[in-house]
Amino acid sequence: MKLKSLKAAFPYTIPIMAGYMFLGIAYGFLMKTKGFGLGMTVFTSIVVFAGSMQYVGLTLLTAAFNPVYTLFLTLMINARHLFYGISMLKKYQGSGKLKNFLIFGLVDETFSINCSTQPPAGIDKTKFYFFVTLLNYIYWVSWSAAGNILGNFITFNTKGLDFVLTALFVVIFINQWKERKKHSAALIGLISPIICLLIFGQDRFIIPSMLLIITVLIVFRSRIDKEAE
Amino acid sequence: MKETVYSSKLYKSPAISLQKRIFANRQMRNSRSFHSSAKPRVKREINFINFYAAGFGGGMELNMNTAQIIITIALMSIGTMATRFIPFLCFPANKKTPKYIVYLISN
Numbered sequence A: 001m002k003l004k005s006l007k008a009a010f011p012y013t014i015p016i017m018a019g020y021m022f023l024g025i026a027y028g029f030l031m032k033t034k035g036f037g038l039g040m041t042v043f044t045s046i047v048v049f050a051g052s053m054q055y056v057g058l059t060l061l062t063a064a065f066n067p068v069y070t071l072f073l074t075l076m077i078n079a080r081h082l083f084y085g086i087s088m089l090k091k092y093q094g095s096g097k098l099k100n101f102l103i104f105g106l107v108d109e110t111f112s113i114n115c116s117t118q119p120p121a122g123i124d125k126t127k128f129y130f131f132v133t134l135l136n137y138i139y140w141v142s143w144s145a146a147g148n149i150l151g152n153f154i155t156f157n158t159k160g161l162d163f164v165l166t167a168l169f170v171v172i173f174i175n176q177w178k179e180r181k182k183h184s185a186a187l188i189g190l191i192s193p194i195i196c197l198l199i200f201g202q203d204r205f206i207i208p209s210m211l212l213i214i215t216v217l218i219v220f221r222s223r224i225d226k227e228a229e
Numbered sequence B: 001m002k003e004t005v006y007s008s009k010l011y012k013s014p015a016i017s018l019q020k021r022i023f024a025n026r027q028m029r030n031s032r033s034f035h036s037s038a039k040p041r042v043k044r045e046i047n048f049i050n051f052y053a054a055g056f057g058g059g060m061e062l063n064m065n066t067a068q069i070i071i072t073i074a075l076m077s078i079g080t081m082a083t084r085f086i087p088f089l090c091f092p093a094n095k096k097t098p099k100y101i102v103y104l105i106s107n
Helices: A002-033 A038-047 A051-062 A067-077 A080-088 A096-104 A108-116 A125-153 A163-179 A184-200 A206-219 A221-228 B002-012 B018-030 B032-046 B048-053 B066-090 B099-106
Strands: none
Touching (some): A002 A038, A002 A051, A002 A125, A038 A125, A051 A067, A051 A163, A067 A206, A067 B066, A096 B066, A163 A184
């Protein structure tokens, strides 16, 4: 039964395996160039398990110790997971012991599969969701470990490799832009940081821009709601 | 066997010239075993904090010590898990999620 669920889940995760190959290897490689070995790379991938946050973490780990900023930034960057959680409330209902693991592993990719896919007939949905989550988790940890090991043997100029993160966010932004007909919310998200960047400067603009975005969304709620309808 | 005893005795003997000792010392430094085992061990002892921070040996100088690195990673984990678990803790599936929350998050 378990094997059947695994077999059903595996094909859906193949694109993720390929996608993580680049992101994971690049992450492991960058960790190596920043001075972190295999142990620390695998540890981070196991306990954090959030691709974009781990990339941001590269900068946090090499900068001076700043726990408050780290926590705030993590909450801001991963705030989208709140939305994933709300969308999955019903689907993950009644998953028993596996529920905590399913929530733990609710990354963008796992969400995209589990949210949109109906498990094949005869397959227990909880087990299907579990194997999708588990496989993606294994891919991420393994590819980041592979990247770090590869860093021992290959050295090349990694300048610009951390642009992967920026590129990833641009892709997420374009996807969300395409999904919606009206773009006022996206434009608020684009303009607010630019204003804050001009006022607060490059090092301190992220948190003020998040606060500005939330404020603008609350103030113009009725207008944005009308647009959505 | 005899030869080894003899040579080690010779090496220890005060009669051996300083020049010979320097030569022997140089040979030892250049030997493979010296580089493969002894040297890294010394390096690790000096940079032990960075060594552990790096997992299994690292390169770049880091601005944090091991405890601070672990705390930073733990906070990243706590922050991430908070965003994943909060919806399930705050809005049990049998209750309706407040509209305001849905609006704010979906935008």
